[in-house]
Amino acid sequence: MSKFTKKKGNELPPVSTASLPDIVFMLLFFFMVATVMRETNLLVEQNLPKADQVEKLKKDRSVFIFAGKPSDQYKDKYGDEGRIQIGDKYTEVSNIGIALTEARGKLNPELQSSVVVALKVDDDTNTGLVTDIKEKLRELNMVKIIYITTPGNQLEN
Amino acid sequence: MARRSAPEVNAGSMADIAFLLLIFFLVTTTMEKDKGIARQLPPIQENDIIPPKIKEKNLFIVLVNKNNQLLVNDAPMELRNLRQEAIEFLDNGGASSNSPEYCSYCKGNRKPNSSDNPNKAVISVQNDRLTTYNTYIAVQNELVAAYNFLRNRESQRLYGWDYTEAKKDMGLGRYKGKAKDQINKKLKEIQEMYPLKLSEAQAKKK
Numbered sequence: 608m609s610k611f612t613k614k615k616g617n618e619l620p621p622v623s624t625a626s627l628p629d630i631v632f633m634l635l636f637f638f639m640v641a642t643v644m645r646e647t648n649l650l651v652e653q654n655l656p657k658a659d660q661v662e663k664l665k666k667d668r669s670v671f672i673f674a675g676k677p678s679d680q681y682k683d684k685y686g687d688e689g690r691i692q693i694g695d696k697y698t699e700v701s702n703i704g705i706a707l708t709e710a711r712g713k714l715n716p717e718l719q720s721s722v723v724v725a726l727k728v729d730d731d732t733n734t735g736l737v738t739d740i741k742e743k744l745r746e747l748n749m750v751k752i753i754y755i756t757t758p759g760n761q762l763e764n
Numbered sequence: 765m766a767r768r769s770a771p772e773v774n775a776g777s778m779a780d781i782a783f784l785l786l787i788f789f790l791v792t793t794t795m796e797k798d799k800g801i802a803r804q805l806p807p808i809q810e811n812d813i814i815p816p817k818i819k820e821k822n823l824f825i826v827l828v829n830k831n832n833q834l835l836v837n838d839a840p841m842e843l844r845n846l847r848q849e850a851i852e853f854l855d856n857g858g859a860s861s862n863s864p865e866y867c868s869y870c871k872g873n874r875k876p877n878s879s880d881n882p883n884k885a886v887i888s889v890q891n892d893r894l895t896t897y898n899t900y901i902a903v904q905n906e907l908v909a910a911y912n913f914l915r916n917r918e919s920q921r922l923y924g925w926d927y928t929e930a931k932k933d934m935g936l937g938r939y940k941g942k943a944k945d946q947i948n949k950k951l952k953e954i955q956e957m958y959p960l961k962l963s964e965a966q967a968k969k970k
Contacts, residue, residue, distance in 0.1 A: 624776070624779070625775060627779045628775065628778040628779045628781075628782050631779055631782035631783055631786055632782050634786055635782060635785050635786045635789065638786065638789040638790060638793065639789060641795065642789065642793035642794060642795050642796075643793060643794060643795075643796045644792060644793055645792060645793060645794045656897060656898045656901040656902065657901075657902075657905075658800070658801055658901055658902075658904070658905040659905065659909070660801060660905050660909045660912055660928075661799040661800055661801055662799065662800070662801070662802045662931070662932070662935065663798075663799055663932070663935055663936075664798040664799060664800060665935075666796065666798070723802075725798065725800065726800075727798075728897050729897070730896065730897050730898035730901070731896060731897070731898070732896075732897045733893060733894050733895070733896070733897070734828075734891045734892070734893060734894070734895040734896070734897055734900045735892075735893030735894065737897060737900070738891070738893065738964075741805055741964075744805060745805050745806070745807065745808050746808060748807065748808075750804055750805040750806070750807055751802075751803075751804055751805075752802075752803050752804075752805060753800040753801065753802045753803065754800045754801045754803065754901060754904070755798050755799070755800040756799065756800050756801060756905075758799070760905070761843070761898070761901075761902040761905070762843060762844050762902075762906075
């Protein structure tokens with residue numbers, strides 16, 4: 608008689624969610640491997656201009672200078688003019704030397720003499736500000752620079 | 765009584781933990797993909813060094829005003845024509861065949877009023893202080909594209925590979941030892957055939 612017991616019911620078996628954590632862990636591992644912890648908070652807007660004749664940046668020997676208008680949350684306090692940011696705070700053109708030497712000190716000592724200054728400038732900034740930065744860099748003898756851009760070509764707009 | 769099997773641990777919260785970690789990583793990390801145009805600034809010169817005289821035909825002057833318009837050798841020009849004009853200027857090879865400056869690899873029109881050979885050709889870019897950075901980069905991009913086009917043409921003709929591809933592979937560390945030195949030597953040769961003489965004059969304050 609036990610072979611002919613009534614079937615349990617006509618409901619569908621519930622979908623097993625045992626594999627859900629596996630999927631999430633896969634996504635997690637992907638992000639852990641492919642990304643880098645962000646080092647600095649961006650205090651300025653950054654819409655990079657487009658260029659296609661580009662080279663890769665060597666991260667271990669570069670110091671970053673960000674320039675542009677202050678981002679929206681800082682606009683009421685710092686205004687609308689183009690600003691320079693090195694490290695985690697705004698700097699003036701005259702202070703670039705001190706701030707860059709400090710940033711260079713954080714690099715590997717062997718690479719410090721071949722430092723490259725990476726200029727990440729918003730595409731709406733005035734060239735005058737960038738020229739001032741470059742003049743200061745010439746005085747500090749940090750002559751290797753790289754203008755960071757995003758892929759694309761401006762002629763195709 | 766038969767021993768009851770230990771109750772299964774409820775695995776529903778494992779998914780929650782995983783989601784929390786995922787959201788943490790999504791928020792605190794960025795995908796690094798910085799690429800850009802590399803440039804070497806000229807070191808500060810002492811005031812008593814007189815800059816060498818350049819013949820007017822060897823100079824290609826690009827002026828950009830605050831309305832982002834280009835003026836090349838006193839004629840207005842659109843950005844999209846800049847690359848071709850720069851290529852024609854650099855590749856001109858106007859020096860005659862019996863002078864020591866003769867350029868045997870130039871394929872240009874050899875006009876006598878344009879550059880003598882690529883080693884003497886200087887491109888000078890002058891921006892207004894209020895020019896947009898966007899336009900500045902676009903101009904730099906087009907000029908570097910002109911140099912890269914000529915360098916690629918020569919490296920294809922001489923060695924069968926592209927100058928830009930080889931440079932990129934060198935940067936990625938794909939060559940080692942003797943092969944690396946050889947390719948470096950060839951890259952330097954190509955660079956000297958079309959040296960990047962891009963000068964940026966001081967922007968005039970109005």
